[in-house]
């Protein structure tokens with residue numbers, strides 16, 4: 720990734736993919752990863768909410784909407800088997816300033832093995848502020864939320880939304896991808912401005928990428 724002068728906004732773009740990295744070729748799509756994903760889905764259907772990991776095209780489109788300024792962090796919540804994580808890193812996200820938080824211990828171990836050097840935190844994203852390295856708090860440029868928020872009650876959504884904004888500078892958004900046709904979050908009730916940035920017809924099921932800012 721190019722070094723840009725301070726305050727110049729950049730994006731994680733798949734065209735900046737580093738070559739020859741030591742990372743696994745595709746952490747989310749190996750047979751072992753697919754089996755692990757299915758097992759977790761059967762054991763924790765509410766936490767997983769989808770039978771399949773996000774497709775490669777969806778992951779790349781998510782990565783293309785990430786905005787991280789120099790010195791800022793990128794955070795992913797709910798990496799599962801690492802499909803989106805792979806696209807974020809392939810797109811140029813810094814290993815040093817990317818953190819992922821996964822509640823499932825086996826999934827977190829899988830992601831840790833797949834991406835040596837990545838900060839993989841096993842825990843509940845609700846505790847985001849306490850789980851992130853102190854230097855990251857207040858300096859998170861974008862959060863990519865893979866947690867199926869549409870499936871959780873409004874008060875739980877609110878707590879997680881508050882936790883996300885507590886670690887980002889003013890004016891930033893978090894990204895949420897969803898298989899719902901409409902906004903997966905009740906934006907007005909949560910005091911959010913929702914924008915559908917993208918939709919991915921090639922994903923099964925059809926997926927949308929939403930950005931949520933404080934209204």
Ligand SMILES: C[S@@+](CC[C@H](N)C(=O)[O-])C[C@H]1O[C@@H](n2cnc3c(N)ncnc32)[C@H](O)[C@@H]1O
Nearest residue numbers: 766767772773797798799821822843844865866
């Ligand atoms: C729909 S899966 C997404 C997996 C992956 N990002 C993908 O798209 O293939 C949701 C993920 O969020 C994780 N998750 C659910 N609730 C969580 C929480 N409160 N904190 C952290 N991770 C959570 C689940 O364990 C699961 O890995």
